[in-house]
Amino acid sequence: MSFRHVVITGAGSGIGAALAQAYAQSGVRLSLCGRNSARLDMIAEACRAAGAEVAIGICDVTEADVLQRWLETIDDERPVDLLIANAGIGGAGTLTKDQAEPGAVARQVIEVNTIGVVNTLTPLLPRLIARGAGSIAIISSVAGFLGLPDSPSYSASKAATTTYGEALRRLLKPRGIHVTVVSPGYVETAMSASLPFHRPFLWSAEKAARVIQVAIAKGRGELIFPWQFRFAIRLARILPTRMVDLILMRFRAKDVW
Numbered sequence: 416m417s418f419r420h421v422v423i424t425g426a427g428s429g430i431g432a433a434l435a436q437a438y439a440q441s442g443v444r445l446s447l448c449g450r451n452s453a454r455l456d457m458i459a460e461a462c463r464a465a466g467a468e469v470a471i472g473i474c475d476v477t478e479a480d481v482l483q484r485w486l487e488t489i490d491d492e493r494p495v496d497l498l499i500a501n502a503g504i505g506g507a508g509t510l511t512k513d514q515a516e517p518g519a520v521a522r523q524v525i526e527v528n529t530i531g532v533v534n535t536l537t538p539l540l541p542r543l544i545a546r547g548a549g550s551i552a553i554i555s556s557v558a559g560f561l562g563l564p565d566s567p568s569y570s571a572s573k574a575a576t577t578t579y580g581e582a583l584r585r586l587l588k589p590r591g592i593h594v595t596v597v598s599p600g601y602v603e604t605a606m607s608a609s610l611p612f613h614r615p616f617l618w619s620a621e622k623a624a625r626v627i628q629v630a631i632a633k634g635r636g637e638l639i640f641p642w643q644f645r646f647a648i649r650l651a652r653i654l655p656t657r658m659v660d661l662i663l664m665r666f667r668a669k670d671v672w
């Protein structure tokens with residue numbers, strides 16, 4: 416599958432920026448959303464240099480009405496055929512320390528990572544369904560499969576996002592719309608660089624974007640990378656809960672605190 420109008424939230428940095436550059440070519444319109452206009456401008460320039468037509472939307476994914484107006488406007492201009500819900504927060508600022516996360520942090524993580532995805536996808540769903548075509552990608556996380564003791568709300572926000580994406584995939588496939596749920600492990604971005612511990616099996620954002628792009632093009636329903644985390648997730652499903660708890664608690668005690 417190739418795409419003519421690609422929307423990416425959180426496109427000003429990290430995986431979103433790498434995806435924008437991966438899709439940038441002549442004949443493609445990119446609509447890039449985020450809150451930081453300076454960073455979005457830089458990425459937009461790089462994408463224009465690669466031949467893409469680029470529009471920027473300064474939107475916070477938690478502001479449903481603003482996001483809806485922007486999405487409907489850009490879809491009126493040229494029908495969107497790929498919608499990537501990538502914006503998210505995580506990293507050092509959302510880790511537990513000697514206590515559980517403060518309520519305000521936990522609520523913000525769920526608001527951006529889960530409600531933000533709902534806000535990104537729901538406005539255009541009726542239009543995609545009416546057209547009987549289109550693709551959606553949701554950038555979730557391997558953390559959505561394992562409740563990490565350092566990141567309870569991040570894990571929960573991604574678990575909800577993954578399940579939401581899986582349900583949409585099953586709902587929308589018979590209507591001609593492909594949904595790819597992407598669960599990355601560690602990717603070299605500002606978010607993950609802020610983590611105060613070793614990041615095993617780290618991928619570059621460019622490599623992640625290339626692999627995500629191929630999975631979306633093939634209409635794959637699920638992408639979990641790297642394979643080492645895919646294997647660990649499958650293993651955790653069959654091991655006794657007590658053993659998985661011990662492994663995750665030990666990992667935390669050894670590497671973090």
Ligand SMILES: NC(=O)c1ccc[n+]([C@@H]2O[C@H](COP(=O)([O-])OP(=O)(O)OC[C@H]3O[C@@H](n4cnc5c(N)ncnc54)[C@H](OP(=O)(O)O)[C@@H]3O)[C@@H](O)[C@H]2O)c1
Binds near residue numbers: 425601
């Ligand atoms: N890096 C990893 O290791 C890793 C692993 C698994 C999953 N992920 C997921 O991958 C996605 C991208 O993260 P990243 O690693 O590329 O981090 P990043 O470089 O920090 O990028 C996150 C992007 O999200 C945008 N964003 C944050 N809050 C927003 C909001 N309220 N409204 C609109 N945009 C918002 C930010 O742009 P503005 O500041 O301009 O708003 C930023 O461009 C996230 O969903 C993250 O959870 C990352």
